[in-house]
Amino acid sequence: MACATCNSFIIFPGKKAGKRKYCNQHCFDMDKLGRISDDVSDTDAISRANIIKVSSCPTCQQTKALEIYKSYFVYSIILFTSWKTISELSCRSCAKKQQATNLTISSLAGWWGFPFGLIVTPIIIGANIVALIKKTDQENTSKALIEYSRMSLAREIRDEYFRKLDEQEALSNQ
Numbered sequence: 001m002a003c004a005t006c007n008s009f010i011i012f013p014g015k016k017a018g019k020r021k022y023c024n025q026h027c028f029d030m031d032k033l034g035r036i037s038d039d040v041s042d043t044d045a046i047s048r049a050n051i052i053k054v055s056s057c058p059t060c061q062q063t064k065a066l067e068i069y070k071s072y073f074v075y076s077i078i079l080f081t082s083w084k085t086i087s088e089l090s091c092r093s094c095a096k097k098q099q100a101t102n103l104t105i106s107s108l109a110g111w112w113g114f115p116f117g118l119i120v121t122p123i124i125i126g127a128n129i130v131a132l133i134k135k136t137d138q139e140n141t142s143k144a145l146i147e148y149s150r151m152s153l154a155r156e157i158r159d160e161y162f163r164k165l166d167e168q169e170a171l172s173n174q
Contacts, residue, residue: 005031037154048149049141052089059094067136068144069095071102074124076113083110083120089148096132103128 001010004020005027015022017035022028056063066089074083088098103125110121136142
């Protein structure tokens with residue numbers, strides 16, 4: 001089983017909260033928003049995702065079908081190699097630009113670390129090529145966009161909770 005926050009493999013039983021499991025107290029504390037998102041209904045998350053899907057692209061501001069797109073990035077310097085997956089809400093054309101940029105940078109900067117640069121770079125290059133040519137389902141809302149919407153709603157719930165606390169504190173100080 002993997003930690004809900006850091007995705008590390010949990011060998012010994014850690015902390016539990018509902019259906020989420022954590023490797024330690026720090027990860028539990030860091031995932032407050034994730035626990036709030038568990039209370040957001042599927043219906044609310046799908047409804048919000050459908051609204052987001054027809055909104056303006058945050059990158060180019062054009063009204064196009066939005067989705068969560070992934071791109072991959074690696075760079076290396078001698079004995080250091082860093083790689084990551086970037087998930088971003090955007091239209092398909094902005095996503096392709098980001099994927100092409102990360103493909104180019106990774107192709108140039110990924111090889112220079114030993115040994116991981118030589119191992120990870122071809123994987124990252126391949127992942128970006130697949131992401132570039134992969135067709136997206138414009139009709140159906142992806143699980144990634146629904147999860148993004150669920151977290152967006154959780155942020156609103158959290159912010160509303162703290163706004164009410166601030167109001168109560170202001171009233172009690174009068």
